[in-house]
Amino acid sequence: MAPRGRPRAFDRDAALRKAMEVFWAKGYERASLADLTEAMGINAPSLYAAFTSKEALFQEALTLYSATEGCDIWEGVPAAPTARAACAHLLRATAEAFAGDEKRRGCLVVLSAPQTEGSSPSICDALKHHRAATTAVLRERLRRAVAEGDLPATADVEAITAYVVTVQHGLSIQARDGASRETLLAIAGCAMAGWENLVSVAHPPAA
Amino acid sequence: MAPRGRPRAFDRDAALRKAMEVFWAKGYERASLADLTEAMGINAPSLYAAFTSKEALFQEALTLYSATEGCDIWEGVPAAPTARAACAHLLRATAEAFAGDEKRRGCLVVLSAPQTEGSSPSICDALKHHRAATTAVLRERLRRAVAEGDLPATADVEAITAYVVTVQHGLSIQARDGASRETLLAIAGCAMAGWENLVSVAHPPAA
DNA sequence: GCCTTTCTGTATTGATCGATACATAACTAC
DNA sequence: GTAGTTATGTATCGATCAATACAGAAAGGC
Numbered sequence: 455m456a457p458r459g460r461p462r463a464f465d466r467d468a469a470l471r472k473a474m475e476v477f478w479a480k481g482y483e484r485a486s487l488a489d490l491t492e493a494m495g496i497n498a499p500s501l502y503a504a505f506t507s508k509e510a511l512f513q514e515a516l517t518l519y520s521a522t523e524g525c526d527i528w529e530g531v532p533a534a535p536t537a538r539a540a541c542a543h544l545l546r547a548t549a550e551a552f553a554g555d556e557k558r559r560g561c562l563v564v565l566s567a568p569q570t571e572g573s574s575p576s577i578c579d580a581l582k583h584h585r586a587a588t589t590a591v592l593r594e595r596l597r598r599a600v601a602e603g604d605l606p607a608t609a610d611v612e613a614i615t616a617y618v619v620t621v622q623h624g625l626s627i628q629a630r631d632g633a634s635r636e637t638l639l640a641i642a643g644c645a646m647a648g649w650e651n652l653v654s655v656a657h658p659p660a661a
Numbered sequence: 662m663a664p665r666g667r668p669r670a671f672d673r674d675a676a677l678r679k680a681m682e683v684f685w686a687k688g689y690e691r692a693s694l695a696d697l698t699e700a701m702g703i704n705a706p707s708l709y710a711a712f713t714s715k716e717a718l719f720q721e722a723l724t725l726y727s728a729t730e731g732c733d734i735w736e737g738v739p740a741a742p743t744a745r746a747a748c749a750h751l752l753r754a755t756a757e758a759f760a761g762d763e764k765r766r767g768c769l770v771v772l773s774a775p776q777t778e779g780s781s782p783s784i785c786d787a788l789k790h791h792r793a794a795t796t797a798v799l800r801e802r803l804r805r806a807v808a809e810g811d812l813p814a815t816a817d818v819e820a821i822t823a824y825v826v827t828v829q830h831g832l833s834i835q836a837r838d839g840a841s842r843e844t845l846l847a848i849a850g851c852a853m854a855g856w857e858n859l860v861s862v863a864h865p866p867a868a
Numbered sequence: 869g870c871c872t873t874t875c876t877g878t879a880t881t882g883a884t885c886g887a888t889a890c891a892t893a894a895c896t897a898c
Numbered sequence: 899g900t901a902g903t904t905a906t907g908t909a910t911c912g913a914t915c916a917a918t919a920c921a922g923a924a925a926g927g928c
């Protein structure tokens with residue numbers, strides 16, 4: 455069952471991983487074909503033959519990212535024993551992940567294409583969809599917590615979900631600005647400091 | 662004291678404001694000269710004669726932004742009667758500001774150039790410096806609160822500052838993802854729900 | 869009037885963008 | 899072997915990028 459023509463001379467998975475790292479460090483738009491081909495160690499025609507287009511390459515890189523980098527963070531959310539543990543894990547794991555090396559600070563999904571206007575709509579939509587999907591994971595976990603009696607029935611699941619996700623997104627900016635591991639973890643700690651009040655208020659007032 | 666040569670045929674301030682709006686909606690890199698000149702109603706040579714370069718134009722737009730758009734939000738921080746009021750105002754005013762029209766959702770300072778790698782270093786540094794400056798405003802207000810006895814001496818001012826700023830930055834992402842005014846305000850409310858615990862803990866644990 | 873100065877519109881610069889045409893190389897099938 | 903298929907490297911495509919050269923227009927100074 456060997457393929458018919460001339461065999462590919464490079465490791466497709468390894469090249470995809472390199473591409474992901476370039477997108478992670480530079481974002482979708484700023485990652486040029488020259489950047490990508492250099493990092494991947496191949497020429498443009500090979501890239502297009504294997505990945506169709508820059509956009510399709512990014513989509514694959516995004517899938518790889520969520521399957522590898524975001525995996526630990528988000529798998530722990532439904533698996534956590536309580537709603538509180540789920541949120542604490544999410545924020546702490548995010549802080550730990552963003553404390554890595556220089557090139558990988560912050561989340562690819564959050565930082566790759568922040569501008570709605572003018573960007574490739576499919577890229578923007580894919581990232582937006584991805585953010586919505588991860589948000590849904592947390593929301594479902596919190597809903598389950600309410601159903602199980604872990605959280606009071608009056609807890610505002612939508613608001614708490616949005617709040618925790620907002621802190622997580624904000625951590626990407628902090629990480630890109632060079633915040634230390636300690637700072638990132640302190641932020642996560644602060645965000646959880648008011649948990650008891652947070653879940654016991656039906657509709658948290660705007661102040 | 663009339664200027665010597667042919668008078669400028671456009672309103673420089675009005676053109677700068679238009680440029681700011683383009684940068685706000687598209688970010689620095691994605692805002693092309695064609696976009697800018699069209700919005701400003703002038704040709705490229707006029708733009709360069711009046712603003713030197715795209716980069717210098719952005720710097721001026723950034724100054725205008727902080728002098729107008731960010732003004733209400735940040736002026737209220739030192740002016741607030743208490744640390745709690747300062748933070749609550751900051752987050753609520755941010756939520757209100759980001760609930761505006763489609764093109765202006767989120768903060769220009771946060772969203773214009775999220776990628777450190779490869780971007781124009783001076784643009785990136787300017788935005789980073791601006792974020793640091795606004796962070797410093799909040800930090801100073803909290804320090805004053807400790808000095809005045811408004812906050813306990815054991816309060817972790819650095820961590821609280823970083824936390825509140827992180828929520829504020831995260832609101833930009835939420836706003837760009839289309840969060841409603843109610844959602845943005847609910848997030849601000851959630852962020853403040855744990856205030857009493859937040860300020861009474863010396864070093865908030867990571868969970 | 870004429871000269872200098874500054875701005876305006878047209879047209880264009882070299883660089884870089886993402887994406888390919890083409891000829892050649894390397895493999896399977898027969 | 900030959901035919902068919904796919905990948906590779908070089909060289910390049912048209913489009914777009916930020917930035918200008920240039921000539922004409924509109925003002926003040928004299």
